[in-house]
Each structure stands twice: as C-alpha cells, then as structure tokens.
Amino acid sequence: MNDNNRNLILAIVASVVILIGFQYFYTPEPPPKQVEQARQSRSAAGGGGQGGSSLEPGQGYSPDLGGPGAEVPGGSRSREEILASTPRIAIDTPRVHGSVSLIGARIDDLTLKDYKVDLSADSPDIILLSPQGAPDAYFAQFAWGKLNTGGKGTTLPGDTTRWTPDSQTLTPDSPVVLQWENGDGLTFKIRLSIDDDYLFQVDQWIEATAGGAIAEGEIPQLRPYGLVRRHGTPEGTGLFVLHEGPLGVFRDSLDQDGTLDEISYSTLQDDGAIKVNSIGGWLGFTDKYWLTALIPQQDQNVDTRFLHEGGVGSDIYQVDLVNRGEAVGADGAYTTRLFAGAKVVNVIDRYQEDLGIIRFDRTIDWGWFYFLTRPIFGILDYFYGLIGNFGLSIILLTLCIKILFLPLAYKSYVSMSAMKNLQPEMVKLRERFGDDKQALNREMMALYKKEKVNPAAGCIPILLQIPVFFALYKVLLITIEMRHAPFFWWIRDLSAPDPTTILNLFGLLPYTVTPADLGPLQFISIGVLPIIMGGTMWLQMRVNPTPPDPVQARIFMLMPIFFTFLLAHFPAGLVVYWITNNTVSIAQQIFIQRRMKTRTARPSPAKT
Numbered sequence: 227m228n229d230n231n232r233n234l235i236l237a238i239v240a241s242v243v244i245l246i247g248f249q250y251f252y253t254p255e256p257p258p259k260q261v262e263q264a265r266q267s268r269s270a271a272g273g274g275g276q277g278g279s280s281l282e283p284g285q286g287y288s289p290d291l292g293g294p295g296a297e298v299p300g301g302s303r304s305r306e307e308i309l310a311s312t313p314r315i316a317i318d319t320p321r322v323h324g325s326v327s328l329i330g331a332r333i334d335d336l337t338l339k340d341y342k343v344d345l346s347a348d349s350p351d352i353i354l355l356s357p358q359g360a361p362d363a364y365f366a367q368f369a370w371g372k373l374n375t376g377g378k379g380t381t382l383p384g385d386t387t388r389w390t391p392d393s394q395t396l397t398p399d400s401p402v403v404l405q406w407e408n409g410d411g412l413t414f415k416i417r418l419s420i421d422d423d424y425l426f427q428v429d430q431w432i433e434a435t436a437g438g439a440i441a442e443g444e445i446p447q448l449r450p451y452g453l454v455r456r457h458g459t460p461e462g463t464g465l466f467v468l469h470e471g472p473l474g475v476f477r478d479s480l481d482q483d484g485t486l487d488e489i490s491y492s493t494l495q496d497d498g499a500i501k502v503n504s505i506g507g508w509l510g511f512t513d514k515y516w517l518t519a520l521i522p523q524q525d526q527n528v529d530t531r532f533l534h535e536g537g538v539g540s541d542i543y544q545v546d547l548v549n550r551g552e553a554v555g556a557d558g559a560y561t562t563r564l565f566a567g568a569k570v571v572n573v574i575d576r577y578q579e580d581l582g583i584i585r586f587d588r589t590i591d592w593g594w595f596y597f598l599t600r601p602i603f604g605i606l607d608y609f610y611g612l613i614g615n616f617g618l619s620i621i622l623l624t625l626c627i628k629i630l631f632l633p634l635a636y637k638s639y640v641s642m643s644a645m646k647n648l649q650p651e652m653v654k655l656r657e658r659f660g661d662d663k664q665a666l667n668r669e670m671m672a673l674y675k676k677e678k679v680n681p682a683a684g685c686i687p688i689l690l691q692i693p694v695f696f697a698l699y700k701v702l703l704i705t706i707e708m709r710h711a712p713f714f715w716w717i718r719d720l721s722a723p724d725p726t727t728i729l730n731l732f733g734l735l736p737y738t739v740t741p742a743d744l745g746p747l748q749f750i751s752i753g754v755l756p757i758i759m760g761g762t763m764w765l766q767m768r769v770n771p772t773p774p775d776p777v778q779a780r781i782f783m784l785m786p787i788f789f790t791f792l793l794a795h796f797p798a799g800l801v802v803y804w805i806t807n808n809t810v811s812i813a814q815q816i817f818i819q820r821r822m823k824t825r826t827a828r829p830s831p832a833k834t
Contacts, residue, residue, distance in 0.1 A: 305360040315402055316395045320422050330385045331404055331416055334365030336566055345718055363457040366564050368428050370448040380446050381408040398422050411440030424567025429559040450560040452520050453546035459491050463514055468591055472532045474509030475585045476502050484584040500532040509545045515706040517589050520547050521563040524582050568706050591704050598697040616720055617713030620799055624806040639818045702797040720799035724753025752794045755801040760790030762808035769815045
C-alpha cells in the first residue's frame with residue numbers, strides 16, 4: 227500500500243474514531259482558579275463531607291439545609307396534596323402557571339405551558355418547581371439574616387412564617403407584595419414581579435411598623451438572601467458532552483468578563499460546600515433544557531455558596547447568595563432576580579443584553595466549539611424564521627456549506643484524478659527502489675511536486691465535515707428550539723433518532739420496538755433515514771474516481787454500511803444533514819467530472 231493510500235485510510239479511521247468517541251470521552255473544563263482555591267481552602271480547614279454544608283457559627287444569613295426528616299414532617303405527601311393544603315397566590319403568565327406558597331414565601335410551584343413531557347397527544351406540561359415535602363422538591367426562597375455585629379435579638383421570618391399578600395394573582399401586569407410583622411416593631415416586605423417569559427424580580431425591604439417601638443432610624447441592619455434548593459439527584463442524560471448540575475459565573479472586579487464554573491453533583495457530594503465571593507454574576511442549577519438561577523445586581527458584592535447534604539435515600543442540594551455590601555435597613559429595597567424556565571436562546575440573550583448579566587448565554591452549554599456551534603444555531607434559527615421548519619433549515623445550511631467549499635471539493639477531485647493517472651509511474655518507482663523506503667518516498671515526493679499533486683487533498687473534504695458535524699450535533703443536543711422540532715412524515719423530533727425500525731417493517735406491523743427493548747442488540751434497529759443515508763453515501767462512492775489500491779477501494783465500499791449502523795442512533799437532524807451532504811456531493815462530483823471532460827476534450831492552441 228503506498229503512502230498516499232495509507233494516509234487516506236488513517237484519516238478516515240481517525241475521523242470515525244473521533245466521531246464515535248466524541249460523545250463518550252469528552253471531559254468538562256477544569257474548574258476556575260478562584261473556585262478551586264475555595265475548595266482547597268475548605269479542605270485545608272477540615273471541611274467537606276456530609277457535615278460540610280452546615281453554617282459556620284454566627285454567620286446567620288441563610289438556613290441550614292437540614293435533614294430529609296426535617297424537610298418532610300410526618301412523611302412524604304404528593305405534590306397535589308401539598309399544593310391543596312397550603313395557602314397560596316396564583317402565578318399566571320403567557321409561558322408559565324403555578325403558585326407561591328404564603329408559608330415561607332417560597333416560589334415552589336411552576337409549570338411550563340409551552341413544553342410537554344413527550345410527543346403523545348395527552349402528554350402533561352413540564353413541571354419545573356415543586357413544594358417542600360413533595361418528592362423531588364425544588365423551590366426558591368428569599369428572606370433575611372442577621373449581621374454578626376448587629377441585629378441580634380431581632381425576630382426574622384423563617385420557613386413557617388405566614389405572609390400576607392396584597393393581591394391573589396401574580397401576573398406580568400400585577401406584582402404582588404408580601405408582608406409580615408415580627409411583633410417587635412418591624413415589617414418585612416417582599417415584592418414579587420414576573421415578566422412575560424421566565425424572569426422573577428424579588429425586591430426585599432424592611433419598614434418600621436406603624437405605632438411600633440422601633441423608629442425608622444433604629445431599624446437593624448439585616449442582610450437579604452436568596453436560595454434555590456433541590457431534593458434528589460436528577461438522572462440527567464449521562465452525556466459527557468453536556469453539563470447538567472450546579473453552575474455559575476463569578477468575577478473579582480467589574481472590569482472582568484467573569485469565569486464559568488460547572489460543578490457536577492458528585493463533586494458537590496464530595497466537597498459538601500463550595501463558597502465563592504463575586505461581583506455580580508449568577509449561579510443555579512441547569513438541566514438539559516431547563517434552568518433555575520439566582521441573579522444579583524451586577525454591581526453588588528455577594529457571597530455565594532453551593533451546598534450538599536446527604537440523607538437516607540435522599541440528597542439535598544442548594545445554591546444561595548447574600549449581599550456582602552451595605553446591609554439593607556430602611557434605606558430601600560434590595561433586588562434579586564430569579565430565572566426559572568426553559569433555556570430559549572433569544573430569551574437568554576435578551577436578558578444578558580438588557581440587564582447586563584455577565585455571560586448569561588453560557589447557561590446553554592455551547593461547549594468548547596462555541597465559535598462554531600453558536601453561528602450554526604444562528605443560521606438555522608434565521609432560516610427557521612423564513613420557512614418555519616428546522617429540518618429544511620438544516621438542508622439549507624448544508625447547501626450553504628457545500629457552496630462555500632465547492633472550490634476545495636473541485637481541487638480535491640482533480641487531485642484524486644491526478645493521483646490515479648500517476649499510478650503507472652508509482653509502480654515503476656516501487657519496482658526500481660524495492661525495499662529502499664527512504665529513497666522511494668523521496669522519489670514519490672519529487673513526482674508529486676513535479677506533477678503538482680497534493681496526496682492529502684482527497685482527505686480534506688472528509689476532515690472538514692467533522693467539526694461541522696460535531697457543532698450541529700451539539701446544537702441538536704442542547705437547544706430547546708430543536709426539542710420536539712418536527713420535519714416531515716414520521717420524523718416528529720429532529721433531536722431524537724429516527725423512530726422507525728426494520729424490526730417492525732418501518733411501522734407497517736402493529737407493534738413498536740425501541741432500542742431499549744433490544745438491549746445489547748439495539749445496533750440492529752435501523753430506521754428509514756439511516757438507510758437512505760447509507761444509499762446516498764454508496765452512490766457518492768460510485769461517482770468518485772475508483773481508488774487504484776484494492777485495499778483502499780474495499781474500505782471505501784464498506785464505509786456506507788458502517789456509517790448506516792453508526793448514525794442509526796444519532797439525532798435525526800444529523801442524518802438529514804448527512805443525506806443532504808451526500809446528495810449535494812454527488813451533484814458536485816457529476817458537475818466537476820463533466821467540467822474536466824470538457825476541458826480535456828477542448829483542443830489546445832498549439833495543437834490547433
């Protein structure tokens with residue numbers, strides 16, 4: 227086998243290995259320096275483990291996580307029972323509905339109107355937040371804590387405090403003010419506002435109770451805080467290319483862009499607590515498509531924490547923040563925002579731009595190839611705005627890429643044809659130099675240079691597809707816009723594999739077969755789209771110049787079969803991309819072949 231064939235085969239093998247290994251061997255970025263230092267300092271102080279989430283004595287700004295028994299008094303009840311038995315105010319917006327518990331002032335009941343659990347006709351809406359005491363409780367809470375130097379002896383609102391609302395429904399046009407008098411001359415107030423999408427604004431302030439014993443100038447300085455607490459470890463997707471769990475962006479000064487820190491649930495279980503001081507930023511929990519995040523004012527100095535506490539059959543996770551700057555008394559309200567909803571790209575971008583939230587777009591895991599994945603999504607979204615179908619958008623994106631690389635494809639085809647024409651000369655060189663590999667390689671390189679042939683040119687179009695493939699895979703995987711996005715006919719979700727299978731004659735037989743049903747034999751479950759992809763790939767190989775080396779020719783002929791099985795369980799959108807790419811490549815090859823024949827047949831001026 228000559229060196230050119232060997233290099234081409236190695237390039238193909240490397241591409242396949244990368245293609246398979248990308249989703250299994252990707253490792254997340256290392257933690258930022260400031261967070262890693264916080265972990266090290268905690269370990270040096272003897273912290274960590276299950277007990278690490280307890281508050282330091284006298285800190286007093288946030289409640290302990292507590293144990294599962296304390297969270298579920300008298301045993302676990304259903305979500306519906308807890309909601310029915312708790313005094314509440316309703317939440318109603320164009321995108322969410324739910325309620326706020328007046329016990330503890332918790333935002334703990336939130337359902338997303340625009341998203342279903344699955345594609346079935348009777349599928350329920352996605353439930354994001356659930357009340358304390360329910361299975362998989364998940365909620366946000368806002369309150370006050372005491373300073374180490376002041377506020378001692380002041381009665382503060384807690385988990386069992388019953389707040390009084392000034393109205394019964396929270397909408398984008400009607401904020402709700404909750405208030406509670408502590409009996410010692412202070413009135414605590416929380417104003418809840420919400421926009422048309424997924425952003426709550428929480429304003430907290432304290433007033434002297436009318437006729438009480440405390441004058442306005444004597445209100446103790448207390449620190450407002452916010453927290454998000456989550457019970458149980460979410461199953462997640464288990465993909466290494468996607469971060470699901472605690473995360474945040476932190477910075478040391480206003481002139482910094484901020485550093486993203488992604489923390490796994492297992493890491494937080496080991497550390498117990500991670501503390502970071504930041505100027506602005508944000509922190510929260512992310513799932514594949516959903517997010518809850520606490521967002522302080524971006525010029526405020528805040529102390530933030532990631533906490534974990536384990537129990538029998540239960541893990542509790544918490545993120546919280548407290549204002550580290552001027553404590554709030556009678557001076558005015560302290561504002562914290564809570565994002566709770568779907569990670570819609572244009573919504574996230576708008577919050578980042580309008581509110582100046584640093585790197586808020588990183589709540590969507592664009593990955594290391596941000597510079598490629600983000601533009602590809604932007605192009606797809608633009609086409610979707612024109613034609614209203616993401617499958618057609620993928621086809622248009624593929625056409626744009628093929629047109630962009632048409633000159634390179636032309637040079638590649640010319641080089642492959644020239645390599646085929648050089649085979650007689652290369653055979654003579656092998657006969658001449660025999661086992662003298664060094665001399666043979668030197669003479670072959672001289673031949674390539676003389677004939678102006680690039681032996682690697684045939685590999686370049688294949689290798690250039692890999693980054694685009696990865697970026698499109700990432701876009702299909704992480705963006706909620708692609709979730710349940712239909713194409714045509716049987717493809718109802720471009721982010722999921724082709725649901726048809728050869729085992730039920732592609733839906734003609736009256737039963738369904740899922741890959742999970744087949745266990746280790748799931749590789750034989752192949753849908754219609756992968757078969758079409760394999761057919762177009764085989765046709766593409768047929769219109770290409772036949773490799774003179776028999777080993778290389780056999781590998782090329784086996785590639786369509788291999789890729790048919792390989793792509794059978796990738797998102798359908800990727801298979802649509804590959805089918806389009808193969809089809810356009812066939813048209814390009816035919817065009818280039820005819821162009822080259824025309825040029826060859828045209829007589830030169832000298833011969834004329």
